[in-house]
Amino acid sequence: MHKTFGKLHVLVDLTQSTMSDVVYDVVVVGAGVEGSAAAYYLAKRGKKTLLLEQFPLPHSRGSSHGQSRITRKAYSQDFYTEMMHEATDIWRQLEKEAGWEVFRPTGYLAMGEHNGVFLQDNVSSLTRHGASFQYLPPLDFRRRYPMLAYPDNYAAIVDPDGGILRADKALLAYQGMFQKYGGRLIDGAKVTNIRRGNIVTLDTPNASYRGRSVIICPGPWASHILRPFGVKLPLKVVRICVLYWKERQPGSHGASKLPTFYEDNDGYPIYGLPSEEYPGHVKICLHLGPEMEAESRDQVDAKWVIDRMRNYVRDHFPGLEPAPSIVETCIYTNTPDCHPVIDYLPSSRNIVLGAGFSGHGFKLSPVVGKVLGQLACGETPSYGLTPFRIDRFPPQAGL
Structure with a gap:
């Protein structure tokens, strides 16, 4: 069954099949702005990509809804100004x-x-x-x-x-173009379990999906989804x-x-x-x-x-x-330093995390999506990611 929002067509998966015969190049978890940007980048490159969103779209429960966000090149940190050069071009x-x-x-x-x-x-x-x-x-x-x-x-x-x-229109553009380039978007599909392996399996209440790589963009649900991996970040x-x-x-x-x-x-x-x-x-x-x-x-x-x-x-x-x-x-x-985490999960070269954008990630999403996609494809990212590494935070107790 499909739902249509303007030019956006969302597949609502009503089957109980595990769909084990389908293996995606990349499965993206979270259709907020960062996840949608990553999915758009990958589909535009011809990668077989699935985008999963836990809530019915559109929704206002995360961090990407609303009519407006600020964009700028003026930053105190060089690496953001550098990224915003390309991000501005991609927005256009x-x-x-x-x-x-x-x-x-x-x-x-x-x-x-x-x-x-x-x-x-x-x-x-x-x-x-x-x-x-x-x-x-x-x-x-x-x-x-x-x-x-x-x-x-x-x-x-x-x-x-x-x-x-124009935040809502930007999100709609990412998701609509993602599908135009051949991507598959399923909403109402909360990921309840992620099983590691050369092929990663993601379980949802209605079906399971498989991908060679996974990108997780969980927004405020980061701590919950990371806990089974033994990863606790100071978010x-x-x-x-x-x-x-x-x-x-x-x-x-x-x-x-x-x-x-x-x-x-x-x-x-x-x-x-x-x-x-x-x-x-x-x-x-x-x-x-x-x-x-x-x-x-x-x-x-x-x-x-x-x-x-x-x-x-x-x-x-x-x-x-x-x-x-x-x-x-x-x-x-x-995050404590207000810089996001953009990195592989520890001991997982095919699971990538984008989290902790600290209220200024929307404008950066074109470049963040590109970098997340490059990591998921096993490529050297276009930008140095030292400020965004997961290991800059010491291991957290209390898992």
């Missing part, structure tokens, strides 16, 4: 293939103290990788963005290659309050006047997007949240986040109402 290619807009270039603004470490690290990374940017010293910053009220010593970097990713699942703030003057914070933005904010980082997905409402969020379990996201008290953000918006965005007009939620799966 994906939207051409899909036939609808995925990336809207609005620019991106990194804000912080003039000559402070945060901005200087961004400048260094952008400069080393030949990316375009403009540095706005404090006076120029205030003149260009009069709707903002930051301290007089604040400056900014303008990244013209930044902008808005924390947190609930993010996605907050929208109404403009006092309609159109004053639109994409033509305000780009996407980020401020380090003394350990309480803030990110935002102009009035776009909800006309007249600006998206401004704290890049932190209370710890939670993946199955109980609505049982967590996040009042402190909203209270803190009320004060922030009141102080720095005088053109917005100082109470959120719309409140939604998202989930981050954080």
Whole structure:
């Protein structure tokens, strides 16, 4: 049986057969943005690929749903800026293939103290990788963005290659093109067991599937799915309050006047997007949240986040109402260093893990998908993966 969502056709597997006669080149577990990007990359290369998703699609239970994400080349770390060069090109290619807009270039603004470490690290990374940017010293910053009220010593970097990713449309594009290139997508297929071997077997309630290689992109369910492998990573699942703030003057914070933005904010980082997905409402969020379990996201008290953000918006965005007009939620799966794990599972050269994207993996997904696919094919990845190795964390007790 098939379900159709726009141009996306999802196979709902109602059989009880083990399907042991079918061996895929790669089986991808998890149809969030990273898993879908990996599946898209593999199918486009002609690999026989299966993508399994535990929930019926589309859904909002993980980290990849919603209308918007920020994309940018401005990063403090060189390796991300390097990856974003190619990721930006792939986003453009994906939207051409899909036939609808995925990336809207609005620019991106990194804000912080003039000559402070945060901005200087961004400048260094952008400069080393030949990316375009403009540095706005404090006076120029205030003149260009009069709707903002930051301290007089604040400056900014303008990244013209930044902008808005239309998250739901991007996910739909990945999955739709994956199927167009011959991939098979099955939702409502929760993987309950993974059996290692030269051919890996994955059990679901309705069927079992086999693949020469497996990519696991479990999102906030990482700890659960890794436990049977004896792998425990220091992952924390947190609930993010996605907050929208109404403009006092309609159109004053639109994409033509305000780009996407980020401020380090003394350990309480803030990110935002102009009035776009909800006309007249600006998206401004704290890049932190209370710890939670993946199955109980609505049982967590996040009042402190909203209270803190009320004060922030009141102080720095005088053109917005100082109470959120719309409140939604998202989930981050954080690592201690906020860099993901992209590596083989220990003692398994045909099982690859992508996890712990710490709330900034969506923009990187075109390159992450490529690298995960290369690892699954036994190839040398296009980028150095030292910052993402699984063994950078010491073995964890308490399995």
